[in-house]
Amino acid sequence: MIVFFILITIVVYGLGNYYLGLRMFRNIKRIMPFLSAKLYWIVIIFLSLSFILERFLRKYLSKNLNYIISLLGSYYIAVLFYVMIAFFLVDILRFALKILIKRYKTPAVLAYANIFVAAFIILLIIVGTINALNTKVAEYKLSTKKEVDKDLNIVMVSDVHLGTIITERRLNKLANLINRQSPDIVIFAGDLIDDDIDIFEKRRYGEILKNIKSKYGVYAVLGNHEYISRDIEKVKKCYGEAGIELIIDDVKKVDGVYLVGRDDLSSSRVNGKERRSIKDLVEGLDKNKLIIVIDHQPRNIQEVKEAGVDLQLSGHTHKGQFFPVNYITGKIYDIDHGLMQEGDFTLVVSSGYGTWGPPIRVATMSEIVSIKVSKSK
Numbered sequence: 001m002i003v004f005f006i007l008i009t010i011v012v013y014g015l016g017n018y019y020l021g022l023r024m025f026r027n028i029k030r031i032m033p034f035l036s037a038k039l040y041w042i043v044i045i046f047l048s049l050s051f052i053l054e055r056f057l058r059k060y061l062s063k064n065l066n067y068i069i070s071l072l073g074s075y076y077i078a079v080l081f082y083v084m085i086a087f088f089l090v091d092i093l094r095f096a097l098k099i100l101i102k103r104y105k106t107p108a109v110l111a112y113a114n115i116f117v118a119a120f121i122i123l124l125i126i127v128g129t130i131n132a133l134n135t136k137v138a139e140y141k142l143s144t145k146k147e148v149d150k151d152l153n154i155v156m157v158s159d160v161h162l163g164t165i166i167t168e169r170r171l172n173k174l175a176n177l178i179n180r181q182s183p184d185i186v187i188f189a190g191d192l193i194d195d196d197i198d199i200f201e202k203r204r205y206g207e208i209l210k211n212i213k214s215k216y217g218v219y220a221v222l223g224n225h226e227y228i229s230r231d232i233e234k235v236k237k238c239y240g241e242a243g244i245e246l247i248i249d250d251v252k253k254v255d256g257v258y259l260v261g262r263d264d265l266s267s268s269r270v271n272g273k274e275r276r277s278i279k280d281l282v283e284g285l286d287k288n289k290l291i292i293v294i295d296h297q298p299r300n301i302q303e304v305k306e307a308g309v310d311l312q313l314s315g316h317t318h319k320g321q322f323f324p325v326n327y328i329t330g331k332i333y334d335i336d337h338g339l340m341q342e343g344d345f346t347l348v349v350s351s352g353y354g355t356w357g358p359p360i361r362v363a364t365m366s367e368i369v370s371i372k373v374s375k376s377k
Contacts, residue, residue, distance in 0.1 A: 017044065017048045020080060020083055021048075025040055028114070031115065049073075050076065052073070053069065054066060054070045057069075063203075067164060070164040074358045075359075077358055078322070078357075078358035079121060079125065082121045086117050124362055125360060128322055128361050128362040131361040131365055131366065132359050133170075135177060136366070137177070137181065137368055137369075138350070139371075140348060140371045141371075142373050142374070143373075144290055144374075144375065145376050146289055146290040146291075149255070152255070152373040153185075153370065153372050154183065154184065154185045154313075155186050155368060155370055156186075156187045156188075156189055156350060156371065157174065157350070158189035158190055158350045158352045159189075159190070159191040159318060159354055160174065161193075161225065161354035161355060162194055163199050164196075164199065165359050166194065166354040166359075168205070171205055171208045172208055174368070175209065178214075181368075183215070184215045184216055185214060185255075186212055186219070187218075187313060189221060189294055189313050189314060190222060190224070190297075190316060191224065191226065191316065191356075192244075193225060193226050193235065197231055197234050205242070207242075209242040209243065209244060210243045216254050218244045219245050219246075219261070220239060220245070220246055220247070221246070221247060221262060221263070221295065222235070222264050222296070223264050223296040223315070224264050224297070226264070227267055232270065232271075246261070247294065249263045249275055257289065258291045259294060260278075260292065260294065261294050262278070262293060264295075264297065265296075265299065278293065278303055279307050281307075282307050290311070291309050291311075293309045293311070294312075296314060298312070298333050298336075304347075305342065305345045310345065311347075311373075312345075312348070313350075314347065314348070315351075317329045317337060317349060318352050318355070318356065319336050319352075319364040320363070320364060321355060321356070321358075321362075322360055324363075326363050326364060334347070335347065337349050337350070350369045353366055353368055354366070
């Protein structure tokens with residue numbers, strides 16, 4: 001079944017690249033008649049395969065070559081995505097004009113509209129890259145009736161996606177940004193690692209993560225991308241060496257506050273068993289104390305509310321990462337970004353620090369979250 005799915009994916013991706021590549025070639029040829037078809041298709045084939053090839057060849061390539069090939073492939077996917085949208089809108093317009101206007105023929109001058117479309121897509125990619133690199137601090141102030149000895153400053157980070165593209169430089173920036181918040185507790189809400197734990201080890205990301213300063217420690221849950229690595233024991237080892245305490249389907253009491261770390265929903269595909277229910281996890285906890293659930297994916301929120309949880313911290317959505325996917329994530333989740341409060345329950349979903357695939361953010365921002373919890377007066 002898996003082999004069949006992979007074959008279908010390859011065929012669809014190949015045909016899609018050929019179709020869009022052919023249409024792009026015809027449009028470019030009108031403006032650049034000297035363009036060599038052979039050279040064009042060599043470039044398109046290389047770009048379309050580079051994102052995949054890098055994953056197969058990364059063990060044999062240098063760090064810089066890995067980065068360049070992965071970056072080219074990632075940007076190609078982003079460009080192809082927006083080219084597909086542009087062609088779709090153009091086809092709708094042409095279809096409508098043919099219905100409304102008898103004997104309609106596309107004016108030759110419209111061929112030069114491709115220059116405008118290409119320029120707009122390039123602008124989107126540039127703006128998206130800037131958005132992805134410039135991280136903001138999303139601040140939330142919450143009050144609670146629960147027993148809290150003093151104000152608590154929690155810094156939550158999700159979806160860093162350390163790997164080939166999100167590298168040491170970005171991780172150093174993250175560590176410095178976290179430290180500037182003077183956190184009491186730091187929480188990584190899943191997908192700290194992209195898909196390959198070996199890269200995490202080779203590039204010594206753990207040594208940078210050790211520089212994070214937190215009064216009561218640094219804690220984390222696993223996300224779906226950690227499970228892509230398939231070597232969870234090595235993942236756990238790397239987290240420990242980085243000074244991060246994993247909470248997997250367990251509870252940790254930190255300065256009078258309960259941190260309830262949930263295993264990711266994708267874990268069942270790897271370890272063959274369902275994660276513990278939230279009801280089971282919070283059973284027996286002192287409900288007079290603050291209960292914070294950390295769950296990578298913001299799903300099944302009603303169950304969490306009914307279990308008497310005060311605060312849930314999640315990521316995963318990236319808020320769609322780039323337009324118009326953000327509208328899709330907005331429909332899939334109760335909230336795909338920001339703050340949701342219902343009664344005594346609060347859900348905070350981060351759009352994430354890093355990116356998956358194309359290192360761009362269009363209509364979304366890179367962020368870390370600072371949550372200041374105080375006792376209700």
